Amino acid sequence: MTDDVPRFGFGDNWNKFIRQKHNAERLNAASKRLTSFLNREDMKGLDFLDIGCGSGLHSMAALTLGAGKVHSFDYDPNSVKATQFLREKAGNPPNWKVERGDVLDPAYMESLGKWNFVYSWGVLHHTGAMWDAVRNAQARVADGGLFYIALYSADVDLQPSKEFWLEIKKEYNRVTPFTRWLMMWWYVWRFGISMNVRNVPALVKQIWTHRTKRGMNYFTDVRDWIGGWPMEYAGDQETADFLEDQYGFELINVSVGHACSEFLFRKTGVLGRKTDVKQLVEKLKTEKAYTVV
Numbered sequence: 001m002t003d004d005v006p007r008f009g010f011g012d013n014w015n016k017f018i019r020q021k022h023n024a025e026r027l028n029a030a031s032k033r034l035t036s037f038l039n040r041e042d043m044k045g046l047d048f049l050d051i052g053c054g055s056g057l058h059s060m061a062a063l064t065l066g067a068g069k070v071h072s073f074d075y076d077p078n079s080v081k082a083t084q085f086l087r088e089k090a091g092n093p094p095n096w097k098v099e100r101g102d103v104l105d106p107a108y109m110e111s112l113g114k115w116n117f118v119y120s121w122g123v124l125h126h127t128g129a130m131w132d133a134v135r136n137a138q139a140r141v142a143d144g145g146l147f148y149i150a151l152y153s154a155d156v157d158l159q160p161s162k163e164f165w166l167e168i169k170k171e172y173n174r175v176t177p178f179t180r181w182l183m184m185w186w187y188v189w190r191f192g193i194s195m196n197v198r199n200v201p202a203l204v205k206q207i208w209t210h211r212t213k214r215g216m217n218y219f220t221d222v223r224d225w226i227g228g229w230p231m232e233y234a235g236d237q238e239t240a241d242f243l244e245d246q247y248g249f250e251l252i253n254v255s256v257g258h259a260c261s262e263f264l265f266r267k268t269g270v271l272g273r274k275t276d277v278k279q280l281v282e283k284l285k286t287e288k289a290y291t292v293v
């Protein structure tokens with residue numbers, strides 16, 4: 001953990017989200033994002049290790065899509081509660097395990113064995129030791145298996161600056177709940193509508209369409225963004241190089257240009273590969289260059 005700043009209450013935010021907002025439409029949106037990034041229609045034949053499961057929505061989506069075994073864990077007990085809530089809603093399926101766990105704990109990670117699909121969306125940069133977390137997560141991928149991660153990108157031109165957001169996050173976790181509430185509305189005023197009430201209709205539309213992206217909620221994500229601490233940024237090429245060069249992965253799909261870059265790697269065991277991320281992005285605009293079977 002960096003500095004003396006308390007961690008953000010990710011789980012509290014997820015628990016509220018899942019109890020107040022969960023519905024079939026969100027589950028469907030989460031499922032669609034999984035299948036579209038995987039370029040598959042379902043997840044049959046895949047077992048799903050969800051590292052930092054948060055609300056549990058994507059674990060539930062994987063199960064609904066036919067994943068064989070689902071294992072969801074999170075550092076934050078309230079994220080575990082949120083995911084358990086969804087598991088109960090799903091009728092407590094025996095092939096879905098939910099527990100507290102830490103991606104930075106080598107013994108715990110080792111105990112999980114190998115998986116043909118390891119998923120960690122928006123998590124590893126919030127651990128306080130991002131590259132250790134990436135290293136521990138990738139080690140759970142079986143030969144030929146898939147590794148789907150999303151990390152805050154160092155390549156996106158964040159306004160006013162990347163450092164500004166790190167300071168905001170630290171501040172958010174030091175202040176009272178009332179000041180946090182004010183900070184959320186400050187964000188909406190300054191960045192949601194650019195300090196111009198004429199932009200309110202566009203924001204309302206944005207809030208409405210936000211749910212269709214990964215099944216998420218605008219205000220839950222705003223709190224997660226302004227409060228999510230600890231937090232680090234990863235370069236897009238840096239991430240690809242780290243996993244390809246040292247750990248024998250091949251980058252097969254990527255989505256960049258948003259706060260979080262998404263990566264789909266396959267474990268080939270061949271070390272030293274060097275995919276040019278920008279070239280792959282261009283290639284993927286015209287062709288689906290991979291098939292995940």
Ligand SMILES: C[S@@+](CC[C@H](N)C(=O)[O-])C[C@H]1O[C@@H](n2cnc3c(N)ncnc32)[C@H](O)[C@@H]1O
Pocket residue numbers: 010011014051052053054055058073074075076079101102103104120121122123124126127224228
């Ligand atoms: C931004 S949320 C993402 C949740 C979910 N993966 C999603 O896509 O909606 C980050 C999650 O990572 C969890 N997390 C942070 N550090 C962790 C660690 N060391 N081990 C496991 N989970 C961790 C947080 O508690 C939080 O639930």
